[in-house]
Amino acid sequence: MRKTEPNSESGNPSGRSDGEGYDPVSRRAAIAAKARKNPKEQFNNLLHHLTYELVAECLNKIPQSSAGGVDGMSVKQASENLSWLLPPILKQIYEGRYRPPPVRRVYIPKADGRKRPIGVPAVIDRAIQAAMTKVLNEIYEQDFLKCSFGFRPGLSCHHALATINEILYRRKMEHVLEVDIRDFFGSLSHEWLMRFLSLRIGDRRVLKLIQAWLKAGVLEEGRWQEGEKGTPQGGSISPLLANIYLHYVVDLWFERKMKPRFQSGAELVRYADDLCAFFGNAADVDTMRTLLQARLAQFGLALADEKTHTTDLGPRTNDGTHKRRRLAFLGFTIYRARSLSQSVRKTVFQTESRRFSRAKAGMKDLLRRMKHRPVEEQADAINRILRGHFNYYGLAGNARKLQSFWNFTQREWKHTLSKRSQKGRLTWEALQSLLEKHQLVPPRIRISYPQLAAYSRL
Secondary structure: OOEOOOOOOOOOOOOOOOOOOOOHHHHHHHHHHHHHHOOOOEEOOOHHHOOHHHHHHHHHOOOOOOOOOOOOOOHHHHHHOHHHHHHHHHHHHHOOOOOOOOEEEEEEEOOOOOEEEEEEOOHHHHHHHHHHHHHHHHHHHHHOOOOEOOOOOOOOHHHHHHHHHHHHHOOOOOEEEEEEEOOHHHHOOHHHHHHHHHOOEOOHHHHHHHHHHHHOOEEEOOEEEOOOOOOOOOOOOHHHHHHHHHHHHHHHHHHHHHHHHOOOOEEEEEEOOEEEEEEOOHHHHHHHHHHHHHHHHHOOOOEOHHHOEEEEOOOOOOOOOOOEOOEEEOOEEEEEEEOOOOOOEEEEEEEOHHHHHHHHHHHHHHHHHOOOOOHHHHHHHHHHHHHHHHHHHOEOOOHHHHHHHHHHHHHHHHHHHHOOOOOOOOOHHHHHHHHHHOOOOOOOOOEOHHHHHHHOOO
8 A cells, every 4th residue: 555755744842833834724725636546645744734724714613602611701702812822732732732622412312202322522622523534535536336315525414415315316216225323323333434544534633633532531420531442522523434334334335346236226315424325126125234234343333124125116916015105314305206207207306204292392492492582582583493494494394394384384473473462362464464574484395306306426
């Protein structure tokens, strides 16, 4: 394996790159060009790209409302004091002495009443992870395959869903294996991850920094737990590490080993650890499930059997069998239906029922909390939620669900406003008058059927 020659530049202890002629953007672009040209090149001098300016840039992108980590420092405090807080940390990183603070573990309520654990890293450490991710992305964005969509620059859930539409509409691959990997982010093997990283990264200081993040552990109720498996909880670098892991474990294996053996055709769409494999032949789905289970086991992973399904999106038949006919992916229920002209079969995207219930519960909670706020302020808050909901779920075939959510919001707002006074309930006429003055964002399809092809990666 060829290695790049050591660069004469080295990270300076201050972490600042104030020298004339230093252009960090073009330097990182040079990494991307080299990675693209030489797919097996190993980069052994990357750490000097982790600069004070890059970390400060990443810190500025962290929302001010973000919670602090174990040190209790807020984003505002970190920003105001970065000039003297960050240089000593960067010096430790350059010298291989950095010990990241553990992640603070908190619990947030789920829709079913249970609580989900999440990790909150220290603010400055989060910014350093984000900066390192920017550097490493220059390499791995050249390596990742077209089937990978999750947490990648310039790609979104809509690109993954549009690609599914293309597979179903153009390729006619309607036999699907829906895959869920059990506790992927908590089960990922550190040993295998470091092996995968070393294929492209020869800079031992970068590898040591990543390993330090993996071993930082979590702090819960004053007790520290070492990170033996999995990626840093809540860490900015975790999505990239997860993509690298599954790039080698699933994507390359499927593309190079599996795809050629399926004569009727096969395609993969993966968003982080959620993936769907599409086939032209129903028998290939069972074959894929068996082989994928064995493949994952080699790398310390396992299928979540209760969430892994075989789905048939083809035309219904009267063979007496009861097949799963709808695909659940990225918050959408996906199925096939005849167009109005009955001439073609189209792919329909609808808001998944649990997501729809969660969205309604969130809107209801917002209205309850803002009941006594000024009407104009309420309208602004409602529109922020509506705009985000319609931007994400405004996909071809989902007009009825969008309208249903808008109607629900209008009814709940009327109900909430009626509770503000004992003088009587707000009439529909009064609500319409209010809506003329404080208009709600109307439902709209953001990506129509003709526009889907432009989002596809096939």
